[in-house]
Amino acid sequence: MWCIGVLSDEYRRRMYVLLELYARPMSRSEPVICIDEKSLQLIGDSREPMSMAPHRPTKLDYEYVRNGTNNMFVAVEPTAGVRVVSVTAHWGKTDFIAFIDELLTGAYARARRILLVLDNPNTHFRKCFDDVLGSIAANKILRRVEFHYTPKHASWLNMAETEIGILSRPCLDRRIPDRDALQTEVDAWCYVCRNPRVSTPLPSRYF
Numbered sequence: 001m002w003c004i005g006v007l008s009d010e011y012r013r014r015m016y017v018l019l020e021l022y023a024r025p026m027s028r029s030e031p032v033i034c035i036d037e038k039s040l041q042l043i044g045d046s047r048e049p050m051s052m053a054p055h056r057p058t059k060l061d062y063e064y065v066r067n068g069t070n071n072m073f074v075a076v077e078p079t080a081g082v083r084v085v086s087v088t089a090h091w092g093k094t095d096f097i098a099f100i101d102e103l104l105t106g107a108y109a110r111a112r113r114i115l116l117v118l119d120n121p122n123t124h125f126r127k128c129f130d131d132v133l134g135s136i137a138a139n140k141i142l143r144r145v146e147f148h149y150t151p152k153h154a155s156w157l158n159m160a161e162t163e164i165g166i167l168s169r170p171c172l173d174r175r176i177p178d179r180d181a182l183q184t185e186v187d188a189w190c191y192v193c194r195n196p197r198v199s200t201p202l203p204s205r206y207f
Helices: 009-023 093-105 126-133 135-142 159-171 179-194
Strands: 032-045 064-077 082-088 114-118 145-149
Touching: 009 114, 009 145, 032 093, 032 159, 032 179, 064 093, 064 159, 064 179, 082 093, 082 179, 093 114, 093 126, 093 135, 126 135, 159 179
Parallel strands: 032 114, 114 145
Antiparallel strands: 032 064, 064 082
């Protein structure tokens, strides 16, 4: 459920900055990239499900097995339709910094600077880079990064949050037993997003 906070001067200032960023035309040298993350409970079956048959859906036992959690970092460049998703074991400073480095050296290696739209967890600030990497190594990365934050209680202004909802409903709204299964779902979704007219390859449950 979305919650609109107090419309303070800071709220308005941050909101207008983000709206201006979203209104910019696509730029390969300075792309606007929204980032968010989602923790997912891994749940397995305690008994073998009854397979799907004509006129009969798959049937699952009500008991299940908890297999811990995994995390997804999601980056989306709205004007270009580019999506990058990284499945990680944890959601922490080190993982977030590794994801930013992955963007800078991978999909956006040729960008002069990336403009990041983020919400406000304590893992998303410059100090985390200094803490993990040291100031010299952090500066080397951050000279190509510009941070922009959503207003407090307004993470819905981050388009990556909407993107995670679009990923979750068709792909993750079921029992995901382990990291391999989660990665398969994410890879299939990313493939279809890049190739919207192609229906395969997809996990076997889609056929």
